[in-house]
Amino acid sequence: MINIPSNIINGQAVKGAETPFTVIDPATGEGFAECSATSRAQLDEAVAAATEAFKTWQHTPDAELQAILHKIADKIEANAAELAEIVVREQGKPMALAQMEVGGAVAWTRYAAEQEIPVKVIEDSPERLVELHRKPVGVVGSITPWNWPLMIAVWHVMPALRTGNTVVIKPSSMTPFNTLRLVELINEVVPAGVINSMSAERGIGSAMSGHPGINKIVFTGSTPTGQSIMRNAADNLKRLTLELGGNDAGIVLEDADLDKLAPAIFQTSFLNMGQTCAALKRLYVHESQYDELCQRLSGIAQEQKVGGGLEEGVTFGPVQNKDQLELVKELVEDARNQGANILCGGEQLPGAGYFYPPTIVAGVDNSARIVQEEQFGPVLPVVKYSDLDEAIAMANATDVGLGGSVWGSDIERARKVASQLECGTTWINNHAEVLPHCPFGGCKMSGFGVEFGEEGLLEYTQVQLLNISRG
Numbered sequence: 001m002i003n004i005p006s007n008i009i010n011g012q013a014v015k016g017a018e019t020p021f022t023v024i025d026p027a028t029g030e031g032f033a034e035c036s037a038t039s040r041a042q043l044d045e046a047v048a049a050a051t052e053a054f055k056t057w058q059h060t061p062d063a064e065l066q067a068i069l070h071k072i073a074d075k076i077e078a079n080a081a082e083l084a085e086i087v088v089r090e091q092g093k094p095m096a097l098a099q100m101e102v103g104g105a106v107a108w109t110r111y112a113a114e115q116e117i118p119v120k121v122i123e124d125s126p127e128r129l130v131e132l133h134r135k136p137v138g139v140v141g142s143i144t145p146w147n148w149p150l151m152i153a154v155w156h157v158m159p160a161l162r163t164g165n166t167v168v169i170k171p172s173s174m175t176p177f178n179t180l181r182l183v184e185l186i187n188e189v190v191p192a193g194v195i196n197s198m199s200a201e202r203g204i205g206s207a208m209s210g211h212p213g214i215n216k217i218v219f220t221g222s223t224p225t226g227q228s229i230m231r232n233a234a235d236n237l238k239r240l241t242l243e244l245g246g247n248d249a250g251i252v253l254e255d256a257d258l259d260k261l262a263p264a265i266f267q268t269s270f271l272n273m274g275q276t277c278a279a280l281k282r283l284y285v286h287e288s289q290y291d292e293l294c295q296r297l298s299g300i301a302q303e304q305k306v307g308g309g310l311e312e313g314v315t316f317g318p319v320q321n322k323d324q325l326e327l328v329k330e331l332v333e334d335a336r337n338q339g340a341n342i343l344c345g346g347e348q349l350p351g352a353g354y355f356y357p358p359t360i361v362a363g364v365d366n367s368a369r370i371v372q373e374e375q376f377g378p379v380l381p382v383v384k385y386s387d388l389d390e391a392i393a394m395a396n397a398t399d400v401g402l403g404g405s406v407w408g409s410d411i412e413r414a415r416k417v418a419s420q421l422e423c424g425t426t427w428i429n430n431h432a433e434v435l436p437h438c439p440f441g442g443c444k445m446s447g448f449g450v451e452f453g454e455e456g457l458l459e460y461t462q463v464q465l466l467n468i469s470r471g
Contacts, residue, residue, distance in 0.1 A: 002086050004033055005180035007199055009042060010049035011192025013184075017042055021173060021201045026092035026318040027308035027353045035176050038198045040207050043168070046196035047213040050139040050166035053193030058136050058164045062117065065162055068189055069113030072158075075185040077106045086178040087150055088309035092317045092354070093272055095309050105154040105182075111436040112158035115457050122465070129468040134461035136164035137239055138215035141208040143229075145221045146320050147275040147376075149175035153182055155451055156218045157195065161186075163460040168214065170198040170205055174321055205229075212236050216460065219243070220277070223400065223445050241449035241459050246402025246442060247281050247374040249395035250431055251417060252293060253388070253408030254286040261407050261429060262296040268405075268431035269380045270301075270358050273317055275324070278403040278440075280431040282371050283382045284391040290384045294362045297380065298343040301358035306349065318354040319377055325354045328377035331370040332359060335381065340364040345378070366394045374400070388417065396422045401444040405431040424450075 006013035016036035025032040038046075060068075076083065080102045087098040122130040142156035149171060160167050171179035176199040183197040198204045205225075209217050209232035216239035219229055226244040233240055250265065269280040285293050307314040319325040325348065332346055345359030361370060361381040370381045385391040395404060404421035406414040406428050418426040424442040427433060434440050434452065441450035450456050 002033070002082070002089060002177065004035070005177055005184050007036055007038055007042075007180060007197045008183050008187050009046045009196050011187055014038075014042065016199065018200065023090055023174070023176065024321065025089055026320050027310075029322070029353050032089060033177070035173070035199050037200045038204060040203065043198055043204055043207055043211065044213075046168045046198060047139060047211055049193035049196055050168050051213055053191060054136075054138055054166045057166055057191065057194050060164060065164065066113045069109055069158060069162055071189045072186050073106050073109040073113065075188060076102065076109060076182070079181070079185060080106070083150060083178055083181060085310075086181060090175045090177055091146065091149055092320050093309055094314045094317050097272065097317075098309065101148060101151050105150050108151070108154050108436050109158050112162045112457075115159075115162060115454070117163060117457070117461070118454065126470060128470055131466045133464045133466055134163070134458060135464050137460060137462050138165060139213060140165045140167050140460065141211070141214040141217045142167060142169040143205045143208065143217065143219045143221065144169065144171050144179060146172040146174040147272060147277070150178045150182060152220050153179045156220075157182075157186070159451075159457045160218075160460050161190070161194070163457060165216075165460055166193065167195040168198060168208065169195065170200070170208060173199065173201040206232060209233050209238070210235065214238065216240070218459075223447075226447055239459070239462075241451065242447035243277065243441060243449075243451060244400075244402075244445065244447035245374050246277050246400050246423075246446050247372075247398050248278055248403040248405070248423070248431065249282045249284060249421070250280045250405040250407060251388075251391050251395060252283065252285040252289060253406065253410070253414060253417070254288045255409040256289060256407045257409055258289060258293055258296055262293060263300060264430065265293075265407065266297050266300045270316070270378055271432055273319060274378045274380070275320060275376055276432055278425070278432045278434065280380070280405060281374060281376075282395070283380060284385050284394060285382055286388075287384050287386050290382070294343060294360060294382050297382070298360045301344045301360055304358055306355055306357050308353065316358060316378070319356050320354070322354060324377055325356060328356055328375055328379055331373065331375050332361065332379055335361050335364050335368050335370045338365065338368055340368065340370075340381075372398070392417065392420050396420075399444055400442070400446045402442040402446040403427065403431065405429075
C-alpha cells in the first residue's frame with residue numbers, strides 16, 4: 001500500500017478544497033486511492049507563492065542551482081522503489097519499465113544540473129561590447145499526461161528550475177501520485193514556493209493556461225487540448241512549449257535485415273504498450289518483405305506475458321484507462337470489418353483490468369481509421385507498398401508530424417528517404433529514442449517548441465541584450 005502524497009503550496013502540505021477523486025489501478029479497473037482535488041482559489045495561492053519565491057530564486061547563482069538539482073536527483077534515487085511502485089499502481093506499466101522510468105528521471109535531472117546557460121557575444125569591438133544574455137521567464141505552469149507521468153514531469157520541471165524559474169505543476173488526474181510525491185521530494189531541497197502542485201479532475205489546467213500570473217506553459221498531451229491552451233494563453237502572451245499528438249510512420253526498405261530489425265521495430269512500436277507519443281504507430285513495408293515481417297512481428301507479440309505490472313515476469317501491462325481501451329477496441333473492430341487480417345491479439349482479455357494484448361493488423365488499407373488516427377495503444381497496423389515514393393507520400397499525408405523512421409541496410413539511401421519525412425525527428429533503424437542532449441519536438445499539428453538539449457533549456461528563458469558603449 002502506497003502512502004498518499006499531498007499537494008504542496010508555498011512549501012506546505014495542503015488539503016484540496018474540492019471533493020476528492022478516485023484514482024484507478026488499470027490492472028484491476030478498480031479505484032485504489034482517493035486523491036485530493038484543489039480549487040481555483042488554491043491555484044491563485046500557488047501562483048502567488050511561486051511569484052513571491054521567484055523574486056529571490058531568479059538570482060540564485062548558477063553553481064547553487066546546479067548543486068540543488070543534484071540534491072533533487074539524490075532524493076529521487078533514494079526513493080526509487082517507492083516511486084516505481086506508484087508508477088505501476090496508477091499507470092499500469094510492468095515494474096521493470098517503471099524502474100527504468102525512475103532511473104531515467106534521475107539521469108535527466110543530473111543532466112539538467114550540468115547544463116550551461118550560454119552568453120552569446122554579438123560584438124566585441126573598440127566601439128562596444130554586445131552580449132546576449134538569458135533570463136528566466138518567471139512562473140512556469142506544467143501540465144503533464146498519464147503515459148510517462150514521472151519522466152515527463154521531470155522533463156518539464158528540471159530545466160525550469162535550472163534556469164531560475166518557479167513552477168506550478170498539474171499532473172493528469174489519472175496518474176497524480178508520483179508527481180505529487182516528486183514535488184514533496186523537491187520541496188525538501190528548494191525554498192518554499194519554488195515548486196507547487198495542483199491535482200484535480202477538471203478545470204485547473206484550463207485555469208492555468210489563462211492565469212495572468214503564469215508566464216509560460218509547457219504541455220504534453222493531445223492536439224485539441226494544446227489548441228485550447230494556446231487560445232487561453234493569448235491574454236498575457238504566455239510563452240508556450242507544446243508537445244502534442246503524433247501518428248509516427250516507419251518505412252521499411254526492401255534491403256532491411258529483418259533478423260536484426262524486427263525486434264527493434266516491435267519494441268519501438270509497443271513501448272509502454274504503445275502509449276508513447278513518439279512510438280511507431282504506422283508501418284509501411286515493401287511488398288517483397290511484407291509477409292515475412294508481419295509473421296515475425298506477430299511471433300514476437302505472442303511471446304509477451306500480459307499481466308499486472310507487479311506480477312513476476314510480466315512484459316506487457318494494461319492500457320492505462322477505460323476510454324483509451326475502448327478507442328483501441330473500436331479501431332481494431334473497424335479494421336476487421338473492412339477485411340483486415342488480425343494476425344494476433346485483437347480482443348480484450350477476459351477478467352478484470354484493461355488488458356489488451358499486442359496486436360498486429362495486416363492487410364489494412366492506408367485509408368483505414370486505424371492508420372489515419374493515432375491509436376495510442378497496443379496495436380500496429382502494417383501497410384504494404386510497392387513504390388517508395390508512394391510510401392513517403394502516405395507517411396506524410398497527415399496533419400501531425402512528431403517522429404518518423406526509415407529501416408534499411410543502405411544508410412545513405414535511408415538518409416535520403418528520412419530527409420523527405422515531414423516530422424520533427426527522424427530515426428534510421430530506430431524509433432522513439434529521446435536523449436537529454438538531443439532537441440525533440442514536432443511540426444504541423446504536433447506542436448511547436450522543443451525539449452531537451454541546449455535548445456530545450458533555452459525555451460525556459462527570455463533574451464536580454466546587453467550593449468556596453470566603449471566610445
